[in-house]
Amino acid sequence: MYPFWEVPVWTSGIFIALIATFHILPSHLATGAFWFNVFIERKALKENRPGLLDFIKRYTLMILIFCFVYGSLTGVGIWFAATVASPRSISALIHNYVWGWATEWVFFILEIVTIYIYYYTLDKVSPKTHMRIGWIYAWSAWISMVIITGILAFMLSSDSWIRTGGFFDGFFNSTYWPQLFSRTALMLGIAGLYAIISASGMENEKDRNDVIRSASIWGMAGMVFGGIFSAWFLYKMPDAAKGLGLSGGLPYLKNMLYAAVVCYALVFLYMLVAGLLRPQLAGKTLGILMLVVLFLGIGAGEGFREGVRRPYIISQFMYGNQIIAADVPAKAIKSEKELFKDGFLAHIYFVPDGLRTITPENEKAVGHIIARHQCGNCHTFDADGKMRALPGLFTRLGMTSKDDIAGWMDAMEGYAYMPPFLGSEEEKQAVAAFLASKMQK
Amino acid sequence: MELTNYLNAMRDASGVPFYPVVFQFFLVLTFALHIMFVNFLLGGVVVSIWARIKATPNSLRLSKALARGSTINASLAMVLGVAPLLFVQVIYDPFWYTANSMSAYWAMAFLLILAVAFTASYVFYLSGSDKAPGASGWAVLALVALLAAAAVIHALSVEQLLPQMWKTWLISGQEVNASGKGLYAFEWHRFLHFIAPSIAMAGVYLMLYAWFFNGRKDYDRAYLQETATLGANLALYATAAQIAIGLWWLFSVPMEFAFYKNPFFLVGAGMGAAFFLFLMTARANPIKNAPVAALIAFLSIFLMSYAREALRMTYTGKVGYNIFDYKLSLDWGSTVLFLGTFVMGIVVMAYPILVAVQVAKNGKESNNEGLAKLATALPVVWFLVVAGLGIVISLKNGTLF
Numbered sequence: 001m002y003p004f005w006e007v008p009v010w011t012s013g014i015f016i017a018l019i020a021t022f023h024i025l026p027s028h029l030a031t032g033a034f035w036f037n038v039f040i041e042r043k044a045l046k047e048n049r050p051g052l053l054d055f056i057k058r059y060t061l062m063i064l065i066f067c068f069v070y071g072s073l074t075g076v077g078i079w080f081a082a083t084v085a086s087p088r089s090i091s092a093l094i095h096n097y098v099w100g101w102a103t104e105w106v107f108f109i110l111e112i113v114t115i116y117i118y119y120y121t122l123d124k125v126s127p128k129t130h131m132r133i134g135w136i137y138a139w140s141a142w143i144s145m146v147i148i149t150g151i152l153a154f155m156l157s158s159d160s161w162i163r164t165g166g167f168f169d170g171f172f173n174s175t176y177w178p179q180l181f182s183r184t185a186l187m188l189g190i191a192g193l194y195a196i197i198s199a200s201g202m203e204n205e206k207d208r209n210d211v212i213r214s215a216s217i218w219g220m221a222g223m224v225f226g227g228i229f230s231a232w233f234l235y236k237m238p239d240a241a242k243g244l245g246l247s248g249g250l251p252y253l254k255n256m257l258y259a260a261v262v263c264y265a266l267v268f269l270y271m272l273v274a275g276l277l278r279p280q281l282a283g284k285t286l287g288i289l290m291l292v293v294l295f296l297g298i299g300a301g302e303g304f305r306e307g308v309r310r311p312y313i314i315s316q317f318m319y320g321n322q323i324i325a326a327d328v329p330a331k332a333i334k335s336e337k338e339l340f341k342d343g344f345l346a347h348i349y350f351v352p353d354g355l356r357t358i359t360p361e362n363e364k365a366v367g368h369i370i371a372r373h374q375c376g377n378c379h380t381f382d383a384d385g386k387m388r389a390l391p392g393l394f395t396r397l398g399m400t401s402k403d404d405i406a407g408w409m410d411a412m413e414g415y416a417y418m419p420p421f422l423g424s425e426e427e428k429q430a431v432a433a434f435l436a437s438k439m440q441k
Numbered sequence: 442m443e444l445t446n447y448l449n450a451m452r453d454a455s456g457v458p459f460y461p462v463v464f465q466f467f468l469v470l471t472f473a474l475h476i477m478f479v480n481f482l483l484g485g486v487v488v489s490i491w492a493r494i495k496a497t498p499n500s501l502r503l504s505k506a507l508a509r510g511s512t513i514n515a516s517l518a519m520v521l522g523v524a525p526l527l528f529v530q531v532i533y534d535p536f537w538y539t540a541n542s543m544s545a546y547w548a549m550a551f552l553l554i555l556a557v558a559f560t561a562s563y564v565f566y567l568s569g570s571d572k573a574p575g576a577s578g579w580a581v582l583a584l585v586a587l588l589a590a591a592a593v594i595h596a597l598s599v600e601q602l603l604p605q606m607w608k609t610w611l612i613s614g615q616e617v618n619a620s621g622k623g624l625y626a627f628e629w630h631r632f633l634h635f636i637a638p639s640i641a642m643a644g645v646y647l648m649l650y651a652w653f654f655n656g657r658k659d660y661d662r663a664y665l666q667e668t669a670t671l672g673a674n675l676a677l678y679a680t681a682a683q684i685a686i687g688l689w690w691l692f693s694v695p696m697e698f699a700f701y702k703n704p705f706f707l708v709g710a711g712m713g714a715a716f717f718l719f720l721m722t723a724r725a726n727p728i729k730n731a732p733v734a735a736l737i738a739f740l741s742i743f744l745m746s747y748a749r750e751a752l753r754m755t756y757t758g759k760v761g762y763n764i765f766d767y768k769l770s771l772d773w774g775s776t777v778l779f780l781g782t783f784v785m786g787i788v789v790m791a792y793p794i795l796v797a798v799q800v801a802k803n804g805k806e807s808n809n810e811g812l813a814k815l816a817t818a819l820p821v822v823w824f825l826v827v828a829g830l831g832i833v834i835s836l837k838n839g840t841l842f
Contacts, residue, residue, distance in 0.1 A: 002451065002538050003611060005545040006619040015549060068516045069559045076523060077552045083530075084545035084621065087538035088453075094530050095455040099775035101527055102467075106779075106786035108520050110820075116513055117793040124800050129809075132817050133793050139820035140789075146824065160838050167458070167775040172831040174840040324454060331770045333454045349447040350608065352615050365615055372619060 001322075001348045002087045004372040011380050011387040012085035017306075019077040021299040025291070026071025029194050030111065031145045032187030033063050034138035036195055036218055038131055040211060045127045051207040053122065059198045060119045068112060086377060088322035089313040096161075097151050100171065104147040110140040145187065149180045156305065157238050158315040165330030178236050182229035185222045192219020193267060193294060196275050197287035209279040216275025223268045227261075230301075238315065240416065241308035249416055253307045256300040263297025266290070310417035313377075319419035321377050337422060344370055344423035358426050367434030370427055374419075381438050391438050400439050406432035444604055445761035451535035456768030459776045464528045465764065469750050471524035473743040476635070477642065478518035480742075483591070484643025485511050486562070486584045488675070493577040499664045501573040506650065508566040508574035511583070515559050532764040533601070536757065540600035543611060545621030551593045558586035591635065592627070599626035602756040630690040637686055638742070640679035645731070645738045647672025648723075652731035653802065669727035676734065677720040684717060698755045709748035712741040778827075785819050792816035 005012045037056060044052035082090035094101065114137040121130060150171035154161065161170030195215035202208035234246065245253040270290045274281035313320045317328065324336040345351060345358075348369060355366050371381065375390065383391040399405055409428055413420040421428055442450075457464065489507035492500040530537050541548045561583035568575030600607075603626055610625040611618050651669035654660040687710065694700045716737045723730035754764070792812050799806045835841035 003542040003607075003617075004619050005542050005621040007621075012545070012621075065563060069563065070556065072516065072519045073552055073556055073559070076519065076526070077549075079526065080541070080548050080552060083538060083541045084548050087542055091453045091530065091534050091538060092455060094527065095453040095457060095534075097775075098464075098527060098531050099458060099772070099779040102524065102779045103782045105520075105524050105527070106782045107820075108523065110786055110790055112516050112520050113790050114793050116516070117797045121797060121800055125796055125806050129796055129806055129813065132813055133796070135817055136789060136793065136820060139824065143820060143824055146827070157840075159840055165455075165770065167772050168830065168834050169838060172834045172838070172840065176831070177835065177841065328455075331455050332768070346442070347450070349442050349444075350611055350617050352612050352617065354615050362615065369617060 001350075001373050003350050004376060005084050006372055006376055007380075008382055009380055009385050009387070011376065011378065011385075012081075013377065014387065015081040016078065016085055017303075019074050019081050021295070021302055023071065023074035023078055024298045024302065025190065025295060026067040027075060027145075028183070028187040028190045029063060030067035030071055031141040032184075032189075032191035032222075033059065033067075033194065034134055034141060035188065036191050036215065038134040038138055039218075040214065041127075041131055041134060043214075045131075049207065051202075051204045052211065054204075055195075055199050055202055055207065055211050057119075057122055058201065059195060060115065060122075062194065062198055064115055064119060068115065072108075086313060086322055089318055092314060092318055093151060093155070096167065096170065097154070100147055100151055100167070104144050107140045107144045107147070111137060111144065114140065142184070142187075145183060146180060149183055150176055153179045155314050156241065156309050157236075158317055162316050162326055162328055163330070165328050165333075174238070175233060175236050178229055178233035182226050182233055185224075185226035185229055187222070189219045189222030189226055189264075189267070190294065192216060192222060192271060192275075193287065193290060195219075196271070196282050197284055197291065200282045200284055200287060205280075212275050212279035212282050216271040216279075219271045219275065220268055223264055223271070227264070237308060244310060244417055245304060245308040250307060250310070253304050256304045256307065260297045260301035260304065263293050263300065267294050267297070311419040321374050321419055323374075323419065323422060325419070337420070340422035342424055344374070344427055348373065358430050363430040364434045364437050366427070367430035367432070370423060371431045371434055374421060374423070374431070381435070383438065390435055394435070394439060400436070402429070402432045402436040405435050444607075448535045448604065448760060448762045451538070452767060453534055456770035457531055458770055458772035460769070461532050461764045461767050464531050465750065468525050468528035468532070469746045470743070471521060471528065473739070473746040475518060475521040475525055476638075476746065477739060477742055478514050478521055479591075480639040480642035481646050482511055482514040482518050482562075482639075483584075483587050483636070484639035484641070484675075485514060485646060486580055486587065487640065488643050488647070488671075489565075489574065490577050490580045490584065493574060493580065498572075499661075499667060502664065503647075503668055505566075505569060505572065505574045508562070508569070508580070510646070510650075511562045512559075512566050515562055519555075519559075532767060533753075533757070535762070536601040536604065539604070539607060540597050542621070543600065543607065544597060544624050547593050547621075547624050548597065551590055551597075554586050554590045554593065558583045558590060561586060588636070592632065593624070595632045595635065596624045596627050599628050599631065602626075602753065604757075604760050628690075628693070630686060630693050633686045634683070634690050637679055637683040641676045641683060642738060644672040644674070644676030644679060645735050647675070648727050648731035649735055651728045655728050657802070657804075665728065669731065670724070673720060673724045673727035673730075673734075676738075677717070677724065680713070680717045680720060684713065687713070694752065698752075698759075700752060700755065703748070703751050703755070705744075705751035706748040709741070709744035709746075712737070712744045716741045782823065785823060789816045789819050 007014065037059060040052055041056055044050065079090065114133050118130065118133045118137060121133070153173050153176040154170045157173045157175045158170050159173040161173070192215045196212050196219070199208055199211040199215060202211065237245070243249045245257065248254065267290050270286070274286065309315065311319050312325065313322070316326055317324065319325050323340065324333065327333060327335050340347065345356070345366065351369060355362050355369065358366050379388045379390045380386070381390055383389065385392070394400065394405060397408070399408055406428055409421045409432060412418045421431070485507045489504045489511065492504035492507065561579045565575050565579035565583060568579065606625070610623065648669050651665040651672065655665055691701060700706055719734060719737055723734050792809065795809055795812065796806050832841065
């Protein structure tokens, strides 16, 4: 096991959650914006309205800075956060999908090169050439979504990969197409909202209102189709995920789904009223407020998708605590469940020599080390912890003693969303002793 | 558990999907490209600060051009950095993940510091007038942040090379430090060996800038000559400093490695020396010699990156780790997908770059119709092929409906 990073109160997962949620905004904008951009540019040329090109310049600069500074940084940030918070899971993904990510990287480079050239050659090359550069960007950016969706969907539904170990079997899994379609629709929704904000500052009223109306139609269409394809996604989710998310296995997940729907509905209404019907109402302040609402909706939606994966971080294959849960014969991978059942401590390198053998004097210290690895990815150990704090959970369950907790650990596998405790009886007692000691504080 | 057992046990159970030597090659190639743009960025910011403070009409113009270039170099450096980050995790995963987990807050801080650097670079560029960038304080902030980010990533890299120290750093008595707050290693010679080339590469950048705009009516000949001469001098003196720092680093490497005899090091150092000798003669006509100087500079970076990789293999070999015995789970399909896309990407990229070069050099584009059609069609073809493959596989596996 790698060294564990213990983040008090929140767990290290908070870093992934915050960075990944923020990243959705610039990444979906980067993938969706240029379809709208080339649409407006075409309109400007066809109707001989150079004023519309003012929008292109504003919008592209916003994309450049927001997506290719903060978007790129948070994209890399997800990797770094996963590296330090859940190294074995990101390693497993990388070792199976490295060529997928590398392929996506080629399209990243294309995006960067084309967007700068697109921005700096406006008015300097023929309209046809400029549009072509825009098209190359639009396709490249969207293809990066085509690729990353496969890896994200694999984490929820690895399907026949568990049997074959095949790259494409895992990639084109049962939730791939619904996710690709819903994300594609959503990216147009996000692009539409950004376009409204960007166009609201245009000086020519007719151009401004035309762009806002068009952006609203794109955005609303994105929202509607996003909703339809999301329903398809919910239908295609694995049964276990449906049990947790839709049938009340974990009630808060359903609430997150409702929250996402409410947020998207609010943004849809804004686009309808302040975009399509009364474009003069569109402004930066309200637009940015709607962006915050959309951000919350995305956060809730992504939280739902992540939540229904439990107890796995990679569907069927790896538990949330980074322990391999199943054999993958095609890759000669053995489940670690049997390996760790007789003793987990021996597989941790960073253990002080004095803690290698459990004694009554050191059991809490040993228990702490094992608990970090087996529980710490999802739970804090602090009484005032905010992220599934174990002292609070045990208090609510009325369990305060070492024996109570050890008994509960035996029953853990009965919970659909919990991985089993893997270790010897002695180690389990040590973890229970440690957790009980946290209750007394 | 012994260190060697730990390192080999932590290798990913999935194995690697293609021969490690291929990942190693792409790791070195993409790192060389990444570090070249990092050098352009860092050195460019230094020179733009100096030029902004000097405040003559020519220096302000140069400062503005460098400020603009910094924003582009920042984006390219970041995106190009993704690939080596990916490949290092494939073949050196136990080292990468251990070091980062030990210093987790620093790995997170690295991104925050970069965000500050890039924001300050953009403000420096955008807040000025047409003829000058904004207040130099923004560029100074960018520079300080870039150096801080370099220091963090350097420390994380050195931590990876010293696995025998990991337990000492992390375990104290009966306690295992899981705070992620420690940063445990720093080597000045190695750090400076990455910083000094920034000035040299900024010099090459200036030479290229003068060469590129030479002949354009809106670029004064004296201005370009002054810029190219400055660039050649910067490149020469910084390379001299780089050689001295390189020797300092070389003698700090454990003698048992006998790294001075390593063929990768000898070739890399030889190319660095060739670059120095070429610059001595190139100073006579820095505009004309700019492309050759840039080519030799990149070759030096590439070969020194290979030498750096050879040194890493030596360090990791001493603790019983060898990338070439990593478990192989060959996957031809995804390998072909990447290699095909890589080649396609170069073809597609050639078109917008060609247009940009034509416009910047001649003020207008030439006829590129054939390449234009090909570059516009290829991403669509790529999608159709992959989507077709996806539908077939989804139908075969019964996952589509």
